[in-house]
Amino acid sequence: MSKSDSRAETAARIRHLLDTEGDAVAENTRGFNRGRRESTGALADYESLKSEARAIKEDAIERLPELIDDLRESVEARGGHLYVADDAADANEYVREVVDGGNVVKSKSMTTEELDLNEALEADGARVTETDLGEWVIQLAEEDPSHIIGPAIHKSREGIAELFNERFDPEEPLETAEELTAFAREKLLAEIREADVGVTGANFLTADSGSLALVTSEGNARKTAVVPDTHVAVSGVEKVLPTVEDLAPFVELIGRSGTGQDITSYVSLFTPPTPSPPVEFGEARSASAERAESAKPDSAMADLGPVAGDGATEPHPDREFHLVLVDNGRLAMREDDDLRETLYCIRCGACSNSCGNFQSVGGHAFGGETYSGGIATGWEAGVEGLDTAAEFNDLCTGCSRCVPACPVEIDIPWINTVVRDRINRSGDPGDLDFLVDGLTPDEEPAGLDPTKRLFGNFETVARLGSATAPLSNWGASLGPVRAAMDRWLGIAPERDLPTFERETLVDWFAARGGPRVTESMARREAVVYPDVYTNHVAVDRGKAAVRALEALGVRVRVPESAAVASGRAPLSQGMIETARGKAERCRDALLPEIDAGRDVVVVEPSDLAAFEREYERLLPADDAERVADGCYEVLEYVFGLLENGADPEGLTAGDGEPVAYHAHCQQRTLDLEAHTVAVLERLGYEVTTSETECCGMAGSFGYKSQYYELSMDVGEPLVEQFGDADRVLASGTSCGEQLDALLGSPAEHPIEAIAPADR
Amino acid sequence: MTADTLSRFVDAVERHHASVHRVDADEATTRIADLVDTPVVGVPLPNAWGIDLPDTVGTDPTPADLDAAATGVTAASLAVADYGTVVLESDAAGSEAVSLFPERHVAVVRTEDVVPGMREAIGRLGGRLRDGASAVLATGPSATADMGELVIGAHGPREVDVVLVESAGDGESVADDGDSAMGGATDE
Numbered sequence: 044m045s046k047s048d049s050r051a052e053t054a055a056r057i058r059h060l061l062d063t064e065g066d067a068v069a070e071n072t073r074g075f076n077r078g079r080r081e082s083t084g085a086l087a088d089y090e091s092l093k094s095e096a097r098a099i100k101e102d103a104i105e106r107l108p109e110l111i112d113d114l115r116e117s118v119e120a121r122g123g124h125l126y127v128a129d130d131a132a133d134a135n136e137y138v139r140e141v142v143d144g145g146n147v148v149k150s151k152s153m154t155t156e157e158l159d160l161n162e163a164l165e166a167d168g169a170r171v172t173e174t175d176l177g178e179w180v181i182q183l184a185e186e187d188p189s190h191i192i193g194p195a196i197h198k199s200r201e202g203i204a205e206l207f208n209e210r211f212d213p214e215e216p217l218e219t220a221e222e223l224t225a226f227a228r229e230k231l232l233a234e235i236r237e238a239d240v241g242v243t244g245a246n247f248l249t250a251d252s253g254s255l256a257l258v259t260s261e262g263n264a265r266k267t268a269v270v271p272d273t274h275v276a277v278s279g280v281e282k283v284l285p286t287v288e289d290l291a292p293f294v295e296l297i298g299r300s301g302t303g304q305d306i307t308s309y310v311s312l313f314t315p316p317t318p319s320p321p322v323e324f325g326e327a328r329s330a331s332a333e334r335a336e337s338a339k340p341d342s343a344m345a346d347l348g349p350v351a352g353d354g355a356t357e358p359h360p361d362r363e364f365h366l367v368l369v370d371n372g373r374l375a376m377r378e379d380d381d382l383r384e385t386l387y388c389i390r391c392g393a394c395s396n397s398c399g400n401f402q403s404v405g406g407h408a409f410g411g412e413t414y415s416g417g418i419a420t421g422w423e424a425g426v427e428g429l430d431t432a433a434e435f436n437d438l439c440t441g442c443s444r445c446v447p448a449c450p451v452e453i454d455i456p457w458i459n460t461v462v463r464d465r466i467n468r469s470g471d472p473g474d475l476d477f478l479v480d481g482l483t484p485d486e487e488p489a490g491l492d493p494t495k496r497l498f499g500n501f502e503t504v505a506r507l508g509s510a511t512a513p514l515s516n517w518g519a520s521l522g523p524v525r526a527a528m529d530r531w532l533g534i535a536p537e538r539d540l541p542t543f544e545r546e547t548l549v550d551w552f553a554a555r556g557g558p559r560v561t562e563s564m565a566r567r568e569a570v571v572y573p574d575v576y577t578n579h580v581a582v583d584r585g586k587a588a589v590r591a592l593e594a595l596g597v598r599v600r601v602p603e604s605a606a607v608a609s610g611r612a613p614l615s616q617g618m619i620e621t622a623r624g625k626a627e628r629c630r631d632a633l634l635p636e637i638d639a640g641r642d643v644v645v646v647e648p649s650d651l652a653a654f655e656r657e658y659e660r661l662l663p664a665d666d667a668e669r670v671a672d673g674c675y676e677v678l679e680y681v682f683g684l685l686e687n688g689a690d691p692e693g694l695t696a697g698d699g700e701p702v703a704y705h706a707h708c709q710q711r712t713l714d715l716e717a718h719t720v721a722v723l724e725r726l727g728y729e730v731t732t733s734e735t736e737c738c739g740m741a742g743s744f745g746y747k748s749q750y751y752e753l754s755m756d757v758g759e760p761l762v763e764q765f766g767d768a769d770r771v772l773a774s775g776t777s778c779g780e781q782l783d784a785l786l787g788s789p790a791e792h793p794i795e796a797i798a799p800a801d802r
Numbered sequence: 803m804t805a806d807t808l809s810r811f812v813d814a815v816e817r818h819h820a821s822v823h824r825v826d827a828d829e830a831t832t833r834i835a836d837l838v839d840t841p842v843v844g845v846p847l848p849n850a851w852g853i854d855l856p857d858t859v860g861t862d863p864t865p866a867d868l869d870a871a872a873t874g875v876t877a878a879s880l881a882v883a884d885y886g887t888v889v890l891e892s893d894a895a896g897s898e899a900v901s902l903f904p905e906r907h908v909a910v911v912r913t914e915d916v917v918p919g920m921r922e923a924i925g926r927l928g929g930r931l932r933d934g935a936s937a938v939l940a941t942g943p944s945a946t947a948d949m950g951e952l953v954i955g956a957h958g959p960r961e962v963d964v965v966l967v968e969s970a971g972d973g974e975s976v977a978d979d980g981d982s983a984m985g986g987a988t989d990e
Contacts, residue, residue, distance in 0.1 A: 071947075121934060176956065177948035193948070200950025220949040227949075228957055252931040262902055262944035262958025269898045287928040291921045294939070302947070306885045306920075308958070310939040312927065317936040319898040322865050343862045344896050355894060356934035 046492070047530045050749040057753050060404045064197035065756065068189065068405035071196040073760075076396040076736070078303015079448060086299065096292040097452045100387035103284050104377055110250040110283045111368065117253030123315055123364035127280065130371050134277065135163035138242070141275055141365055144168045145239030146327060148231075148271070150257070150264035151175035152244030153191060153390060154369055155277050157413040157426060160242070172234040174263035176227050183210055189406040191415060192301050192392040197405050231263065236324040241267035245278035246389065247293060248366075251286045252314055255366070258297050260308040268313060272321035273363045280368045281377075281386040287312075293389060296450040301391035316362035318355060320344040376425035381461040385421030387451040394418050394445035394455050399708075399737035399757040400438045409438045417445045417455040424462045433466045437750070440741030441615050442708035443652065457660060463617025467491050485613065486620035494533035498743035499616035502608035502625070505579040508543030516542050535751035539780065541580040548578045548585035552601035565598035566689060569642040569680070572633070573606040574650045576776040584791075587798035588646050588677050594693030594799045595684045600641070607632040609650040614657060615742050626653070626661040630670055637673030644680045646794065648774050649742060651676050652709035676710060677794050678719040678774070685725060694797045697728030702796065703768035704730050705761060705782065707775035708737040719774065719793050726797055731768070735760045738773070740781035758785045772796055803916045807883045808966070811916050814886030818942030819954055820962035830910065830967050831856055834875060837908050837963050843867050844875030845895045847910055851877070853967065863896065874900040874959075878911040878940075881964075882923045885941055888964060889923060892936040901940070907959040909940070914969040 083089045103110060115125045128134030135158055144167045149155065151173070161171045161182075173182045177195035180203055181188060188194030195203070200220055207223060208216045211230075217223050243264050245255040255276050257264045268274050284290065290312075298304040322344060376382040395401045395416030398409070406415025411423030411431040417439050424432040439459035449455060470490030485500055497504070508515045518524055519540050528534040546554070548571075562568075569592060577585040585601070592599045610625030633643055645651040654674045658667040675683070685691055702723065706716035716732070723730045739757030744750055762785050765771055773779045773790040782790040812822045825833045835856035844859035859875055860867055868874075876897045878888035888909045892898045901907050917923050927937060944958030954960060 174957070175948070176946050180948065195948055198950075203949055220951045220953045223949040224946055224953040224956055231957070249931070252928075252934075254931045254936070260944060261946045261948075261956035263956070265898065265902050265938065266957055269892075269902070287931045288924060291924040294924065295920050306887065306939070306941050308940065308942055308944050311936075312931060312938065313892075313936045314931050314934050315936070317892045317898070318894045318934075319892045319936070320894060320896055322868065322896075322899050322903075324865050324869075341864050341866050343864055344868070344899070356930075356936075357894070358934070359894060 046533065050533050053749040054752065057404055057408055057749070060408050061752065061756055064189065064405055064407060065403055067199045067202075068197050069402050071193060072190070072396045072402045072405070075193075075302050075392070076402070079300055079393060079396060080303075082299040082303045082305050085305070086295065092292040092296055093450055093452055096296055096450055097387065099284060099289045099292070100451050103289075104281060104383065104386050106285070107280065107283065107377060110285060111280065113250035114248060114253060114283055117250060118364070118366055121253060121314065121316060121358050121364075123253065123366060125366045125368065127368045127370065131158040131369075134158050134367050134369050134371070135160055137365075137367055138275055138277065139163060139167055141273065142167070142169050142240050146234070146237050147171045147240050147242055148174050148235050148238040148267050149178075149242040150244065150259065150267045151178045151194065152242070152277055153188070153413060154244055154279050155242065156188060157371065158277070158369065160277065172231065174231045174235065174267055176224065176261060176263075179227060179231065180206065187407065189410075189415065190392060190395055191390050191406075197407065235266050235270050237326040238271045239327045240273045240275055241271045242275045242277060243267055245276050245282055246297065247290055248278060248283045249285070249287045249290065250283055254287065254312050254314040256290060256294075257309070257311040257313070258307050259311070260304075262309060265309060265311055268311070268315075269317075269319050270322045271327065272323075272361045273365075274315055275365045275367065276315070277367045277369065280370055280373050293450075297389055297391050300393040300448065300450040314356070315364035316358035318357055318359050320359055321361055372426045376421075379425070381458065382421055382425050384453045385418060385425060385458060387453055388418050388422070389451060391450060392416065393448040393450065397444045397448040397736055399442065399444070399735070399739055399741075400440065400753060403753055403756045404438075409435050411435060417459065418453065420462045421455075421458040424465070429462070429466055429469055432462050436463055436466060440737070440744040442737040442741050443656070443712040444708050444736040446712050457657070460614060460617055460619065464619045467495065467617050485618060486624055487618050491618070493531065494747055495616035495618070497532055498746070499613035499618045499621060501612040501743075502575050505543065505575045508541070509545060509547055509579045512543040512545040529748050533748045534746055535748045537751055538746050538784070541576070543579050544582045546582070547606070548573045548582045549601055549603050549606050551582065551586060552589065553603075558598050558600055560593050560596060560598040562598060564596065566596035566684070567642060568598045568640060569600075569644050570605055570636045571599055571601050572643050572645045572650065572674070573601055574645070574647040575608050575612070577646045578606050581776050581779070581792070584646055584795050586801070587792065587795040588644065590801070591681060591694060591794055591798040592644065595681065595689040595691075597684070602636075605632050605636065609653040610661065611649050611653045612743070614653065619661075623661045626658055630658075630662055630666050633670055633673065634666070637669060642680065643674045644677050645674055646677050646792065647776060648676060648707035648710035648713075648715070652713060655713055656709075676713070676715045676718070678722050679715050681794075681797070682718040682722050685722065691726060693799050694726060695799060696726050697723065697796075699727060699729055700770065701729045701731065701768070702770045702772050703733070703765040704772045704793065705733040705735065705738060705765070705774075705778055705790070707773070707778055708741070710774055722797065723772075723793060728796070731764075733761055733764055735764070738775075738778045738781040740777040742777050745777070745781060754781070755785070758782075761785055770796075803913055807916055807918050808913060810918075811881060811883040811886060812966070814884060815942070815964050816886070818886045820886065820942045820964060822964045822966055824966045824968065826968045827853060830965060834859075834908060834910065834965055837873075837965070838875065839872035839906055841867070841871050842873040842875065843871040843900050843904065845877070845893070845897045845900050847877045851912065851967075853910070863900065868899055868903045871904040873906040873908060874902070874904040875908045875910065876901045878909045878964075879915060879937070880923055880926060881911045881916040882920055882939070883916055884919045887923070887939045887941040889927070890938050890940055891930070898936075898938070902958050905955070905959060906961040906963065908963045908965060910965045910967060912967050912969050916966075
């Protein structure tokens with residue numbers, strides 16, 4: 044299949060999911076995400092709990108082999124069994140022997156989805172029933188989970204009612220959520236009563252006690268574990284924590300991060316085999332003669348043993364417990380410096396809920412064989428392989444909104460970047476590379492996707508664009524040219540292309556005669572960093588930055604030597620070596636300015652984010668730190684000047700003018716949205732901020748033919764919120780273009796609003 | 803446990819769609835009798851508490867009794883003020899099933915066993931779990947959002963009443979505000 048056919052197919056698949064599942068997914072994930080923000084906001088020590096959780100997981104993965112030994116000792120001391128399975132087939136084989144064709148009830152477990160355990164058991168004639176209501180819905184519908192913790196969030200109440208009514212034909216058709224829940228509870232209780240084996244997952248395992256923690260709300264996991272006499276828990280090896288006490292931060296974080304509940308209804312801490320008597324209804328299917336004999340629906344469950352609080356913890360003599368720890372690629376991930384972080388994941392779903400693309404399409408598009416959302420790239424690459432990860436890795440735009448949401452501080456965008464880089468390097472050399480090869484002096488292999496190569500080399504494109512403007516702009520806007528760009532380069536014909544300015548910011552600054560604030564009068568000295576967009580395309584906002592800073596008494600320079608790309612563009616395409624080369628060049632350009640005592644002021648948030656977040660991955664630690672310390676987002680810098688006594692008189696005041704402001708996604712992750720809002724409010728603007736995590740453009744993402752419609756759908760909430768706004772401000776260039784496309788009028792950078800009028 | 807801890811506990815229980823009933827030890831039996839719907843099953847409270855369950859409570863249930871019961875009564879060994887959580891330990895007498903199957907769960911907890919935060923609770927549970935104990939941190943009734951909207955009452959209880967028993971020897975006596983403290987007032 045040609046690349047353009049494959050892009051058309053991807054676009055069609057996404058369009059189908061947007062139409063069929065998008066609304067339910069959006070409502071659920073956005074609700075979870077709002078809940079997370081509120082619930083974590085109410086937690087005074089949220090940041091320190093995350094750091095503590097992170098440190099516990101780092102230590103646990105480091106010591107994993109030793110902890111598995113400790114856990115085995117604890118489990119076996121109580122008469123339980125622990126089996127470490129190398130892969131899915133090994134794990135399934137073990138569980139099949141325990142189940143032996145009997146009736147199985149299960150609580151929700153993504154790890155058993157990964158193993159395809161149900162299919163393996165059913166092949167032996169076992170009857171397997173999922174008891175989590177969402178999981179049961181998709182079992183009945185024969186679909187895959189669309190979300191790590193909410194497997195059926197892609198289905199509406201109406202859709203579920205239709206499914207139940209068709210399948211079970213109840214006397215009165217089911218309609219309300221209450222009716223559906225009560226019906227399912229009764230159906231599933233009947234299954235639980237007949238079960239021989241209960242299969243659960245585990246959210247955490249504690250090596251010191253041999254306990255497993257299950258975080259649930261419905262109560263089905265408790266029934267699954269307590270009713271049948273045999274309990275099989277299936278868990279990835281990475282779930283082991285050293286001690287019970289280590290659970291504390293996770294118990295406080297997991298519900299808040301996932302669904303926004305401060306705690307779920309039940310956090311079960313089982314140390315199996317437990318003292319609880321099995322609840323023998325006498326209905327189990329493959330009960331042995333001995334067990335059938337002892338089944339006692341009408342006799343007391345327990346010889347009145349010691350009750351809780353009086354100290355007895357002996358395992359119930361009829362109980363059997365098996366813990367299956369699954370490797371299936373995880374121990375190799377532990378040795379992989381870039382994928383290792385994935386193992387810290389506690390599968391809360393926060394990265395899915397906070398992700399603009401996920402909110403629109405859900406896990407059926409943004410997911411692999413088993414896992415979904417941003418972290419799925421790490422899981423699928425480690426468990427299934429690069430090919431599976433490659434199918435959805437594009438959907439991570441690197442917007443980074445999952446980063447502050449992750450309770451164990453995983454750099455999920457970086458995992459996606461690394462996997463993208465590996466995918467780029469695994470491709471076959473294409474036949475169209477000549478189209479862009481000549482333009483693009485990069486460090487990447489011949490097989491790289493031409494769209495990625497084009498966007499990754501935007502600096503070169505922009506230089507040529509300005510040099511040949513306005514000719515370059517006329518050419519690029521012609522119909523036949525756009526059709527060819529769509530076909531060969533995958534650039535959406537619906538998008539307006541950047542218009543290159545003939546006079547760059549650097550040229551303008553030189554032409555106006557350099558700095559206007561004298562050294563003796565200067566409050567500070569600064570360089571306005573001429574990033575590629577500000578220098579070649581959105582030149583006006585660069586001019587506004589210069590004028591605003593000068594009005595605040597800063598001696599500003601815009602040197603030609605600093606007009607060096609940050610590396611953000613190739614980084615977003617997974618071209619890590621190219622990005623490293625750019626980062627080194629940019630460091631060499633900026634450090635002399637910083638060393639000379641000049642502040643580096645950055646207009647484009649995505650470039651600042653590269654300096655602050657990714658340079659530590661690309662440059663020696665000391666260099667990265669010096670660059671990060673010397674750079675400021677432009678409104679952050681204005682905020683600092685005003686806080687330190689600069690006179691705002693020369694800036695353009697708002698006089699109560701309402702403005703709608705959408706901060707850039709990466710700027711939010713750097714905690715820099717508040718500075719812009721504070722400056723605007725101080726100057727008398729009445730600010731409404733957007734509640735949308737990312738506008739959907741995300742740099743180059745929205746320009747790609749196969750993702751154009753998704754990108755517009757992601758931005759839809761901005762239309763709802765800002766549709767009536769008279770004046771819209773946005774910090775990112777691509778956000779501004781997206782808002783223009785969504786709202787039909789251009790957005791300005793906040794610095795353009797507050798800068799003194801051009802003289 | 804301080805008065806502040808207790809009042810935070812009460813608030814948190816109610817926030818989680820459950821109710822708290824504060825009683826002195828000598829009225830606990832009567833209050834439990836008032837709260838239960840019949841048929842009712844239960845597990846005797848720890849001997850050291852000196853509190854009997856009402857006569858209506860069947861304390862040696864069969865699975866059939868469990869299936870038919872409208873209410874289950876058990877002790878909670880610990881409670882967490884910040885979250886309104888009660889800690890239910892598993893035992894050979896069937897506390898796990900009794901607290902789980904019936905539509906209503908009545909959990910009895912002593913004021914002296916209310917700790918301020920989750921960290922203190924997990925800290926106390928560490929030794930117990932290493933000794934082989936199993937426990938569930940239960941907060942409010944069971945619930946699901948899987949059927950298109952939030953539904954209270956899924957596989958587990960739909961209603962939860964916490965009977966908070968003033969410990970003997972506690973200095974201050976607590977006003978009985980049980981009946982006015984019905985849950986749901988702060989439902990979102």
